[in-house]
Amino acid sequence: MIRPALWLCILLLAPGLAGAVEGKLVSPFAAAGIDDHLGKHLPLDAPFTDQHGAAVTLRQYSGKRPMVVVPVYFTCPNVCSAQLANLFMLLAALDYRPGRDYELVAFSFKPEETPADAVAQLNALARRWPELANNPAVHFLVGPEASSAGLARAMGFRYRLDPQLGEYAHTSAIAAVTADGTLARWLYGLGYQASDLRLALTEAGQGKVGSLGDQLLLLCFHYDPRTGAYDNLVIKALQVGGVLTSLLLGGGIAIAVMRERRRATG
Template identity: 40%
Template sequence: MRRILGRCMVFAWAISATLPAAAQLADQLPPELEEVGIEEHLDAKLPLNLKFRDENGTVVTLGDYFDGERPVILTLNYYKCPMLCGLQLNGRLDGRMDLDWTPGQEFEMVTVSINPLETPALATDKKQNYMKRFGRPSAAKGWHFLTGSEPEIRQLASTVGFGYTYDRETGEYAHAAAIFLITPDGRIARYLYGIEYPQRRLRLALMEASAGEIGTTIDQLILYCYHYDPSSRRYSPVAMNIMRLGGGATVLVLGLTLGGYWLREARRRKKSDRGTPAT
């Protein structure tokens, strides 16, 4: 019973730590949760030379997943997490199932375990489970499940501002729920919080991370009209950009209309001049 209560307390804090009002609750935190939370380090460069093992047991570096062209979604979880990690990964999966982009094509995904005792075999099991649910075999080459040693994990977590702690009583990790959008050259572009990632928000974040290099023309226009609001942690309309876009569209329509009118008038006059007898 005590373990269940402990899990509930950790889960409740992990969710609240992702909310804008979380700072107001800091004075109410139990000591064991003071290190748990997210501190944004936008534009920080990831240590791409850090070494991990992928789900096959192969030694890789973080930089292996950055090709300079596609953005990367990074998450820090652990594979035996009984509650929050599963909800977060499920939410991330649901958001991508609605998204018409696929890991390994438009972007890469990297999930790193924060538990240094977890093994590549466990990472393989987790990956296979999610690949079955995802239903896109080609995504297997683009979603990577890594394990590593304590120093490498801590350095990566520190870089992205991911605070977590190990609860010896429950044998579990307390941590917040967030995903990190990384640019193709390894810089932190955006943080998305919570355990659900709506398709539109995920798409905009990926486009922002890729500097607009993926997506259709319509996607580019949508990104132009929206910006990320740190206070609400959502993409919100930018009134000035919408007005500019609307004004530009109005000028374009007006120009086409007047152009068509002038062209018809010119043709009519030319035809009229041909039909007028010479004097």
């Protein structure tokens, strides 16, 4: 039989436990992430508005060059500004150029944002990278929730509004998309390198972006979808070869020592 004191404890704790479970189920941070949608075709005809106030779709930027597509929101108080600054810094370090080798599309998944918010973000980036920020192949888009949510969903990009903070929980990542609108690669976080970005654009370019050397370089690297980065196959092969060589040498030495001991005791 349950004692009255124990019943009282259960009754007092039950609302808190239920709230904790309920909070876990609806936690915006638990809902944020990226699903594996590589190879999926993106909705290119969803309506957006660019930083100039013009009605646009992604189809206008597709067809000739791969796209770098970045899900963000321009008034984000946390990581979005750092994410875009990191991207611009790495793009500026490449000899690939927007309009010639790729199109850059950053779209807001916050439906309340306006072209003025996009312009404010671009102006901030223009202080350090004016040539890139003012390039006509750089597009900062806002739009209705149906457009941004549909595009994010097709990309596998999950985010959730935190009603208490009034801000969105989301991950930081950029995507390389082929000219026909197929999601090719994700680069996660802020830790990817210029070499990762170059390889992602080269691969998404499907032979139309980069030199022959860039194409051949892809043979030496393998994209790992779990980490969103490229592993050097040559270095890995050398490492494996080094381990095997060490094992063979160690085994040969052990056999030679055993033979010498047998001779000495024989």
